[in-house]
Amino acid sequence: MSTTTSAPEETLAEVVVVDYGLGNLRSVTRGLERAGAAVEITDDPDAFDAADGVVLPGVGAFREGVENADPIREDLLAVADRGQPLFGICLGMQMLLTSSEEGETDGDAAVEGLDLVPGTNVRFSEGQKVPHMGWNELSVEREHPLVEGVDGRYAYFVHSYYAEPDDDAATVATTDYGREFPSVVANEAGNVFGTQFHPEKSGETGLQILQNFVQFCADR
């Protein structure tokens, strides 16, 4: 177990960033602090319960992500079940779904995501350059506190797979890359959501989304 805590000058909410060994957590932590959160970076599931919200970051492959998060799988499901905000970023968002083509290509047993937003992640296959890398536009499809004030603005993406939720209503925002794909998804209850892009790398738009998240955590 390892835990690091840090706090902004004025704390609106206490947020846990889950450290399951994938990716650089520095920017997401600084971004959340800028947005008014006190951040605890930890792999200790006991911290989840007390937090106002939980962030599941992640960079890398689906299988690796799911396997690394396996020891805390039940704890993440419990966060969602208790109605606490659970925010998946990039691979963290893809892990909220049920499965991924990326997990099956190895030929091993299917890798199971958290299944909090039922659906699968599929690879871009219409001749686009892969990965989809760079700034692209967000088109908000339905209301959700996370996307307030960001319709038509740009966010930074780096990914080769995209989410295909079973239920169209899970799509909160879409983005166009050769085809329209869901760039923000959420569950029916609204407390589990994710962005395919990196808000911590998306300039002012990203900070707005992190602020929306921290405010959402503070309000509940």
Add this chain to the structure above:
Amino acid sequence: MGLTKRIIPCIDVDLDDDGNPAVYTGVHFEDLEYTGDPVEMARQYNEAGADEFVFLDITASAHGRETMLGVVEQVADEVFIPLTVGGGIRTTEDIKETLRAGADKVSITTGALERPDLINEGASAFGSQCIVISVDAKRRYDEGGEHYVEVDGESCWFECTKKGGREGTGVDVVEWAREAESRGAGELFVNSIDRDGTKDGYDVPLTTAVCDAVDTPVIASSGCGSPEHMHEVFTEAGADAGLAASIFHFGEYSIREVKEYLDERDVPVRL
């Protein structure tokens, strides 16, 4: 609108006489806003609408690397856009500590040419998205290449060079780009020794040859002297991002002016 073309200012980081980080521009600088502090420069470029940064440690020394990591930490804590860091990266340990300092991607040139497995190792440990393979290409008019293009009536190939173009490698840039991609590079960063510092425009035939050979995003670099050059490399060569240093450093054009120029000509940019 879809994916936008990225405009990336490049900041070469040197050490001043006291061993502090300083932005290297190659020529005397007269703009009053210029402070020489790379962190302050990053702040200003971010406000001006930069889509990403490239920081290059041009000292290639141990102290330079250490200083660079400090700069990266400061920038990453304040500026919330992607950072690519290059210069002297040769091992997975170098990659790891650069990413840990807050870089999103590392740019590798010589380290990958000398030991191509570094690409595979980096991609499998940290993901392809953070492995940028950079080439310093030079036009050659001899028989040594594999992939030839017609430029101004002459047939030439592009060679990967080392040490700022002073040393050849015999490796064809187009073949190397394909190999780097198949080994797991997530992006290619194409510099031209022939155009570097000229402001005559990007090497469009070079950039085109690389863009045509791979499916990975390509950053065009070297030679940008005007918004027209950016337009040309996006529309004619098919580059995904345009990198420039001096036209921004010297305030000849702001990033926003370049983006407005492109926007007026229907090149998608983030405004």
